[in-house]
Amino acid sequence: MKDPREAGMVGRRTDGTLIRRPLSPHLQAYDMMQMTSALSIMHRITGTAWSVGTVLLVWWLLAAAAGPEAFARVQWFLSSILGLLVLFGLTVAAWYHTLAGIRHLAWDAGHGFELAQAYRSGRLVLVGTAVLTVLTWVLVFVVWG
Amino acid sequence: MAVKDSVTQSALRTPLGRVRGLGSARGGTHHWWMQRVTSIALLPLTIWFVFSAVGLAGAGYAETRAFIGAPLNAVLLLALIGLTFHHMAAGLQVVVEDYMRGEFARMATILAIKGMAVLMALASALAVLRIALGS
Numbered sequence: 001m002k003d004p005r006e007a008g009m010v011g012r013r014t015d016g017t018l019i020r021r022p023l024s025p026h027l028q029a030y031d032m033m034q035m036t037s038a039l040s041i042m043h044r045i046t047g048t049a050w051s052v053g054t055v056l057l058v059w060w061l062l063a064a065a066a067g068p069e070a071f072a073r074v075q076w077f078l079s080s081i082l083g084l085l086v087l088f089g090l091t092v093a094a095w096y097h098t099l100a101g102i103r104h105l106a107w108d109a110g111h112g113f114e115l116a117q118a119y120r121s122g123r124l125v126l127v128g129t130a131v132l133t134v135l136t137w138v139l140v141f142v143v144w145g
Numbered sequence: 146m147a148v149k150d151s152v153t154q155s156a157l158r159t160p161l162g163r164v165r166g167l168g169s170a171r172g173g174t175h176h177w178w179m180q181r182v183t184s185i186a187l188l189p190l191t192i193w194f195v196f197s198a199v200g201l202a203g204a205g206y207a208e209t210r211a212f213i214g215a216p217l218n219a220v221l222l223l224a225l226i227g228l229t230f231h232h233m234a235a236g237l238q239v240v241v242e243d244y245m246r247g248e249f250a251r252m253a254t255i256l257a258i259k260g261m262a263v264l265m266a267l268a269s270a271l272a273v274l275r276i277a278l279g280s
Contacts, residue, residue, distance in 0.1 A: 044236075044240055047233075047236050051236070051237055054233060054265060055265075058265050058269050061222075061268075062268060062269070062272045064213055065273075065275040065276050071209070079203075094195065098188065098191060101184050101188075102188070136195065136196075136199060139196075140202045141202075143202045
């Protein structure tokens with residue numbers, strides 16, 4: 001398979017035999033250096049990361065309900081270097097997934113499908129994620145400080 | 146092949162079935178639509194929660210409980226919890242459906258994800274209610 005686009009043409013019949021026909025695009029068929037496809041898979045990766053991060057929300061709420069000792073343990077973890085790194089990563093994932101989600105909702109409503117618009121909205125999502133993440137953490141250290 | 150396909154499609158789907166548009170899983174676009182509905186609802190809730198959490202940076206036990214237990218915050222937290230875990234389970238289900246091979250493994254993983262999501266949502270909601278109702 002010399003042309004990577006051929007990866008999107010390898011299908012199987014219901015009896016399992018191979019057949020050459022167009023399939024929905026999947027990872028091997030993509031040039032991941034293209035911003036459009038990279039941002040698309042990033043939406044799934046950040047959504048999955050956020051799903052894992054909800055464990056922290058559950059832990060935080062359960063500890064606050066359980067008592068001061070349990071809450072102190074959560075606070076110790078969240079204010080440790082590892083905890084802060086995890087929270088920072090989650091902030092990036094959350095803002096990215098939120099902004100890319102708005103982009104998806106616009107597409108669902110039928111807007112912004114032109115290639116130039118897709119690149120522009122993609123760049124907006126990336127810049128927005130950076131700005132909002134920095135803003136969030138500046139506020140964290142202002143409040144905390 | 147092409148002839149056979151077209152014959153099967155027109156023969157096995159009744160006109161009423163096509164109008165209802167629910168497909169073989171009887172689900173139609175419900176899953177897709179609920180992902181959009183929850184995402185729209187989560188938009189303001191998540192932004193509220195992120196900045197509320199920022200406001201609680203360094204807050205102690207009593208201050209945090211006062212925040213969680215305040216009536217408006219408790220209601221918004223309960224909404225956030227329900228919507229977050231619904232949206233999470235729906236999103237993870239699609240990822241599993243797209244990438245996981247094997248009918249049994251796929252179904253088992255999806256059921257495990259849904260079970261975890263329900264338990265996490267219930268545990269979180271109970272914690273908020275315990276604090277809000279002051280027990």
